[in-house]
Amino acid sequence: MTTLVADLKFELLIDAETIKNRVDEIATHLNTEYAGKNPLFVGVLNGCFVFMADLVRQMQMPCEVSFTKVASYHGGLTTTWQLRNDLDLAVNIEGRDVVLLEDITDTGNTLTYLIADLKQRKPASIIVCALLSKPAAQLHHIPELKYVGFEIENKFVVGYGLDYKEMGRNLNGIYQLLD
Ligand code: 5GP
Ligand code: MG
Numbered sequence: 001m002t003t004l005v006a007d008l009k010f011e012l013l014i015d016a017e018t019i020k021n022r023v024d025e026i027a028t029h030l031n032t033e034y035a036g037k038n039p040l041f042v043g044v045l046n047g048c049f050v051f052m053a054d055l056v057r058q059m060q061m062p063c064e065v066s067f068t069k070v071a072s073y074h075g076g077l078t079t080t081w082q083l084r085n086d087l088d089l090a091v092n093i094e095g096r097d098v099v100l101l102e103d104i105t106d107t108g109n110t111l112t113y114l115i116a117d118l119k120q121r122k123p124a125s126i127i128v129c130a131l132l133s134k135p136a137a138q139l140h141h142i143p144e145l146k147y148v149g150f151e152i153e154n155k156f157v158v159g160y161g162l163d164y165k166e167m168g169r170n171l172n173g174i175y176q177l178l179d
Contacts, residue, residue, distance in 0.1 A: 005168035010175035027058035045069040047103030050161035104132040108140035
């Protein structure tokens with residue numbers, strides 16, 4: 001199945017049912033890992049919003065939700081090396097069990113930057129769940145990256161929260177750029 005997003009053509013890579021099954025699996029792990037705790041889920045905007053909504057609605061422990069925003073892509077297809085903190089966390093995370101939720105990790109620059117920033121605020125623990133990862137693009141090892149939904153090829157993807165030129169976030173599945 002192909003779809004046009006802005007001026008580019010994409011093909012279906014991961015359908016909605018496959019995503020749902022994988023998100024359910026991650027949710028099961030988190031429900032076990034954080035049973036009896038009160039984790040704080042921190043979403044990295046904008047791309048996290050669909051994944052985060054699906055994941056946190058399956059959490060069975062008392063939990064809180066907050067957001068941060070770091071820009072590394074500025075509407076194009078390739079990463080710029082500059083990171084900008086667009087929105088700071090509105091809560092104190094000292095002593096908290098933080099679960100950082102990211103749509104995709106590519107080079108790992110964004111997560112490396114964010115984790116270093118969050119650690120300075122002295123959380124009790126911090127792990128990362130990323131829906132997608134591109135191992136071939138990875139430049140930084142991220143020990144905190146505990147759950148990855150899917151490892152994908154080093155190709156640009158949209159859908160399920162991820163955009164191309166701010167479009168395509170509403171797609172139910174993950175779509176990959178056609179060569
Ligand atoms: P990194 O800092 O790991 O290189 O890139 C992470 C950020 O780049 C992600 O949070 C995401 O916003 C963006 N990104 C990386 N790969 C893709 C992709 O294939 N599609 C989209 N839409 N965004 C991507
Ligand atoms: Mg992102």
